[in-house]
Amino acid sequence: MTPDRLGYLPETPSQTAGPYVHIGLIPRQAGFEIFENNLGDRLIGPETPGERIRIEGRILDGTGALVRDALVEIWQANAAGRYAHPADRQEGKPLDPAFRGWGRAGTDFETGLWAFETIKPGPVAGRRGHQPMAPHVNLWIVARGINLGLATRLYFEDEAAANAADPVLNLIEPPERRQTLIARREQRDDGAVYILDIRLQGERETVFFDI
């Protein structure tokens, strides 16, 4: 571990998660049971406050083919717009003991669908001097063929006013590209679903962030 001239250590290089990422992070999808507690497969319990929603989508490669071996993680604030983390010191927003705000899921080996049962997040404070951020879910995608995890965000179609004022969406040029982050709402028998397909490459390529 060699520091640079100023004493900083260089970050460990990323490598692809490969085709068998499920073994380590979601072993049930790989086809076996090993852990008593599978981390990240459930975001909400019966007592979690907030509007229950499902978010789902597919991931498409540069030819439009389904990416069926990806792992998607989400990180989001609670219904009041607060993250379950000590660095979030937003005053007046309660923490929910029943909501960590993090989940992980594999894309289905046949349908290519990823999905989470969660709650709709509240708006979170923006950076100092900026507007609050519109409700959003942070996504992080790793898979075979992806050398460094891809970060993006899911925003909600029915939050048009908040989206129009969102300091992150407003950075993105041309404005049409902002649409790649906005999930469309669909009402199904068992509740609201927001759908966001992610295009890794090519036409209507999703906006990915260097965070």
Place this chain on the structure above:
Amino acid sequence: MNPESEFLQRDPAAHPPAFTPIYKTSVLRSPRLPLWSLQNSLSEMTGPVFAQGELGALDNDLVRNHAQDGGAPIGERIIVHGRVLDGGARPVPGVLVEFWQANAAGRYRHRNDRFEAPIDPNFGGCGRVLTDAEGRWHFRTIKPGPYPYRNRVNDWRPAHIHFSVFGAGFAQRLVTQMYFEGDPLIPHDSIIATIPDPAARERLVARLDLGASVPLHTLAYRWDIVLRGRRSTLFENKLQGN
């Protein structure tokens, strides 16, 4: 908002670019447009927090965590250990480190792995651990075997263990692979070759650590993981009027 929580920007030279034709799957799975750079907000500076009680007692012992009654996996028993540090060389305590790997024969316990080497009935191939107050972690396992994969006609992965690491914030999230010192397949590997800088490749190679081995029992390898640094100096706060 807490300025000392902001992360230093990622150095792209430390990582493989997205588009690396030597690794063919990356060709169609790499964005063509530039990433949009975001100054850190709470969404990037925070991330999930895990507790010891969420892990099982055997989660960091791959020799035992999938062994059937009285059985044990075949292969070279090793301890793998190291620290999680940030770019400021500070330990990162209490973060989740997860790992997965093939068995001694190079076969993964995965429904999609069709390599003809056998599954080991006593080996699952995954585990996890939380770093301690000094950022240290360790686990016991079987040294994985190399395996072939469809890339070029005769590509073989060097022995490796996949790692997933959470930092203090979601922006530090990292997935990578650890290789073993002296493995002659490393210079031929198409995936480690996605990293242009040879010094960066070297940082993925664990060293044989006789000092940490258990005599007459288990060899050891050491590998430290470095996550992105963060702003930390007092004058940063003052400059921003705190």
